[in-house]
Amino acid sequence: MAIIGLITDFGIQDEYVGLMKAVILGIDPDAVPVDLSHAVEPQNVVQAAFLLEASYRYFPPGSIHLIVVDPGVGTERAVLCLEANQQLFIAPDNGVLSLLMDPPGAVSSLRRVDNPALWRPRVSPTFHGRDIMAPAVAHLSKGMDARELGPELNPAEVRVLDDLHARRSGDGGIQGRIVHIDRFGNVITNIDLALLQLSKAFSPDRPPAIHLGGQRIVGVCRTYGDVEAGRPLALVGSRGYLEIAVRCGNAQRYFGVHQGDAVEVRPVG
Amino acid sequence: MAIIGLITDFGIQDEYVGLMKAVILGIDPDAVPVDLSHAVEPQNVVQAAFLLEASYRYFPPGSIHLIVVDPGVGTERAVLCLEANQQLFIAPDNGVLSLLMDPPGAVSSLRRVDNPALWRPRVSPTFHGRDIMAPAVAHLSKGMDARELGPELNPAEVRVLDDLHARRSGDGGIQGRIVHIDRFGNVITNIDLALLQLSKAFSPDRPPAIHLGGQRIVGVCRTYGDVEAGRPLALVGSRGYLEIAVRCGNAQRYFGVHQGDAVEVRPVG
Amino acid sequence: MAIIGLITDFGIQDEYVGLMKAVILGIDPDAVPVDLSHAVEPQNVVQAAFLLEASYRYFPPGSIHLIVVDPGVGTERAVLCLEANQQLFIAPDNGVLSLLMDPPGAVSSLRRVDNPALWRPRVSPTFHGRDIMAPAVAHLSKGMDARELGPELNPAEVRVLDDLHARRSGDGGIQGRIVHIDRFGNVITNIDLALLQLSKAFSPDRPPAIHLGGQRIVGVCRTYGDVEAGRPLALVGSRGYLEIAVRCGNAQRYFGVHQGDAVEVRPVG
Numbered sequence: 040m041a042i043i044g045l046i047t048d049f050g051i052q053d054e055y056v057g058l059m060k061a062v063i064l065g066i067d068p069d070a071v072p073v074d075l076s077h078a079v080e081p082q083n084v085v086q087a088a089f090l091l092e093a094s095y096r097y098f099p100p101g102s103i104h105l106i107v108v109d110p111g112v113g114t115e116r117a118v119l120c121l122e123a124n125q126q127l128f129i130a131p132d133n134g135v136l137s138l139l140m141d142p143p144g145a146v147s148s149l150r151r152v153d154n155p156a157l158w159r160p161r162v163s164p165t166f167h168g169r170d171i172m173a174p175a176v177a178h179l180s181k182g183m184d185a186r187e188l189g190p191e192l193n194p195a196e197v198r199v200l201d202d203l204h205a206r207r208s209g210d211g212g213i214q215g216r217i218v219h220i221d222r223f224g225n226v227i228t229n230i231d232l233a234l235l236q237l238s239k240a241f242s243p244d245r246p247p248a249i250h251l252g253g254q255r256i257v258g259v260c261r262t263y264g265d266v267e268a269g270r271p272l273a274l275v276g277s278r279g280y281l282e283i284a285v286r287c288g289n290a291q292r293y294f295g296v297h298q299g300d301a302v303e304v305r306p307v308g
Numbered sequence: 309m310a311i312i313g314l315i316t317d318f319g320i321q322d323e324y325v326g327l328m329k330a331v332i333l334g335i336d337p338d339a340v341p342v343d344l345s346h347a348v349e350p351q352n353v354v355q356a357a358f359l360l361e362a363s364y365r366y367f368p369p370g371s372i373h374l375i376v377v378d379p380g381v382g383t384e385r386a387v388l389c390l391e392a393n394q395q396l397f398i399a400p401d402n403g404v405l406s407l408l409m410d411p412p413g414a415v416s417s418l419r420r421v422d423n424p425a426l427w428r429p430r431v432s433p434t435f436h437g438r439d440i441m442a443p444a445v446a447h448l449s450k451g452m453d454a455r456e457l458g459p460e461l462n463p464a465e466v467r468v469l470d471d472l473h474a475r476r477s478g479d480g481g482i483q484g485r486i487v488h489i490d491r492f493g494n495v496i497t498n499i500d501l502a503l504l505q506l507s508k509a510f511s512p513d514r515p516p517a518i519h520l521g522g523q524r525i526v527g528v529c530r531t532y533g534d535v536e537a538g539r540p541l542a543l544v545g546s547r548g549y550l551e552i553a554v555r556c557g558n559a560q561r562y563f564g565v566h567q568g569d570a571v572e573v574r575p576v577g
Numbered sequence: 578m579a580i581i582g583l584i585t586d587f588g589i590q591d592e593y594v595g596l597m598k599a600v601i602l603g604i605d606p607d608a609v610p611v612d613l614s615h616a617v618e619p620q621n622v623v624q625a626a627f628l629l630e631a632s633y634r635y636f637p638p639g640s641i642h643l644i645v646v647d648p649g650v651g652t653e654r655a656v657l658c659l660e661a662n663q664q665l666f667i668a669p670d671n672g673v674l675s676l677l678m679d680p681p682g683a684v685s686s687l688r689r690v691d692n693p694a695l696w697r698p699r700v701s702p703t704f705h706g707r708d709i710m711a712p713a714v715a716h717l718s719k720g721m722d723a724r725e726l727g728p729e730l731n732p733a734e735v736r737v738l739d740d741l742h743a744r745r746s747g748d749g750g751i752q753g754r755i756v757h758i759d760r761f762g763n764v765i766t767n768i769d770l771a772l773l774q775l776s777k778a779f780s781p782d783r784p785p786a787i788h789l790g791g792q793r794i795v796g797v798c799r800t801y802g803d804v805e806a807g808r809p810l811a812l813v814g815s816r817g818y819l820e821i822a823v824r825c826g827n828a829q830r831y832f833g834v835h836q837g838d839a840v841e842v843r844p845v846g
């Protein structure tokens with residue numbers, strides 16, 4: 040039996056997530072599904088990729104992740120099974136696994152999920168999560184060898200999104216963007232701690248200034264309590280990426296920003 | 309132990325669903341609750357009936373379903389235990405089980421749940437889900453014979469909603485309605501695949517035209533990818549019923565329709 | 578293994594709740610998490626305190642509750658482990674456990690959770706729920722003695738909120754407030770059944786009148802069905818506290834009230 044992490048854009052008002060769990064438990068009654076989020080913006084593969092990357096490391100070895108953000112459902116796009124970091128990941132071939140395949144050496148194995156013997160008897164062209172992916176997950180949870188899912192693939196054969204990471208700009212600054220805004224209005228970027236630390240442009244004399252929504256914040260705090268209520272701050276959030284928050288407030292509203300918007304870090308000057 | 313499917317109109321912001329699970333697990337710690345939906349419109353028995361009908365077949369034999377959409381809670385309405393399709397269904401006697409009792413031969417047994425020895429010590433007049441139904445489910449999950457729940461009922465004694473199905477109209481067309489709109493804005497009707505296939509009014513020369521919200525769509529596609537982004541389509545959805553969708557868009561907004569609205573299928577002409 | 582009740586203000590659109598479950602299950606794969614609510618208003622400790630008090634008694638002895646409503650995360654506020662009513666409660670020291678420590682004799686033991694050997698290797702200053710509290714819960718679930726969490730505390734050393742309860746006013750009436758509004762718009766107060774029953778100001782001749790939002794309701798009903806559809810009523814709700822509802826309607830909108838607003842009960846006169 041395995042712990043099964045679930046990420047979808049299904050929401051939870053409909054039966055879709057529950058049906059995937061029912062199919063999994065019908066095959067492996069000892070599987071333990073764990074909802075990570077079903078509130079990915081419909082078809083937002085980038086948001087799901089970062090959510091997965093922030094989450095998988097908290098699961099024990101042997102866990103299986105099912106990621107169903109699948110705008111191409113019913114078309115020719117493949118379903119993948121990636122093994123990396125001692126965990127398994129089942130997802131459509133649309134780039135949602137990109138951050139786990141970087142560097143390419145991180146990939147232990149990669150397969151196409153195309154063995155119809157494992158599918159539900161009738162496959163709906165609009166719900167492969169229930170009829171193809173959930174059974175694959177359940178059989179893996181029950182101990183089936185991943186080789187039974189389908190043929191091995193070369194990582195170069197699958198879709199990888201390559202503009203996910205923040206990048207350094209010419210002046211030693213960093214150009215990133217907003218990849219998620221959480222319930223509290225905290226604004227989560229794709230600027231990771233290593234990138235911040237490695238930049239030699241910043242020093243105690245020239246602290247980083249974070250620019251977003253036409254405003255800026257100077258310096259990076261440790262936690263919300265470092266500023267007064269109602270004041271904005273930048274900090275390295277629980278994902279390990281730069282976040283912008285407002286203590287006891289809502290940074291999304293404070294800065295008037297949206298998912299996908301640019302965030303720049305530049306030396307104060 | 310059993311897998312327990314849960315359908316309610318409780319939402320999940322309150323403690324109500326969690327309390328039912330706590331009561332179930334306190335009696336049978338090995339039970340495995342699976343949330344199907346708690347977002348049924350308050351007191352919308354028809355929506356819940358279709359959601360259940362679309363879902364139960366994905367659960368393994370021996371599963372138990374608890375459906376708490378219960379506008380009559382605290383009044384004289386009975387609580388039922390239906391056995392059908394090798395699964396058990398606990399719900400108030402308000403018609404929510406209608407689609408499982410059709411044809412009547414589908415019913416293996418039907419009982420009134422009225423054995424106070426199984427209830428919580430204090431029964432709240434406003435929360436029978438927690439105090440009467442959850443304990444019944446848990447005892448069944450633990451292996452108790454359904455006969456201990458209460459006396460057998462004749463299917464004719466319980467409330468059955470008889471206007472649930474779409475029906476054929478005089479000209480060979482079909483008159484149905486919208487029974488659910490999902491997170492993506494997909495519009496799900498009560499027109500099932502069999503009804504579509506059986507109608508001799510449609511042919512390659514006279515494909516069906518689906519009318520809703522003052523507009524129409526001609527023909528039935530296989531999957532979203534059959535049309536271009538932003539375009540509407542009709543297809544047989546994952547429930548096995550006619551759905552109207554907009555690829556990468558929202559059909560509810562496109563057509564300006566709501567749950568309960570009429571949908572007609574007529575030969576093009 | 579234990580049943581783990583979860584109350585947070587995290588919402589469920591983000592990965593936060595799922596990560597706490599992953600951490601718990603990574604340590605104790607047999608633990609059974611039960612979501613009570615993740616929709617506490619951000620940082621609303623009073624709402625969470627009442628939600629917990631209404632819920633814990635439905636869990637079996639030996640259950641563990643994790644309550645993460647934690648405006649002070651990352652500051653010097655302690656994390657607590659309370660043993661009361663044969664259950665364990667892990668929460669920040671901010672008053673959220675107040676209703677369980679009243680009377681003080683209800684407390685079996687109280688500890689500070691400060692043993693870093695149990696924490697995640699890296700503790701995020703903004704997510705102690707995942708990195709400190711979830712591991713503590715999991716080790717308890719696995720059978721670890723609570724004494725290993727940290728030193729005993731005197732109840733007088735921790736934060737207790739003392740304006741939670743409704744109180745009697747001079748004329749024999751009761752002054753309370755709204756502590757929760759549920760999905761149905763039912764308005765839940767902090768006026769408990771005992772307080773209502775004990776007041777000698779009320780009698781069949783002088784029934785209680787409930788005042789809220791500039792309007793009033795006379796008398797206390799048993800269940801929703803006691804009035805006609807669309808009519809307001811007061812009743813003792815499933816929590817055991819006075820609730821105001823509108824049958825087949827929404828009391829919040831009917832009375833135009835909000836969480837925190839005053840509710841008074843006075844003899845009709």
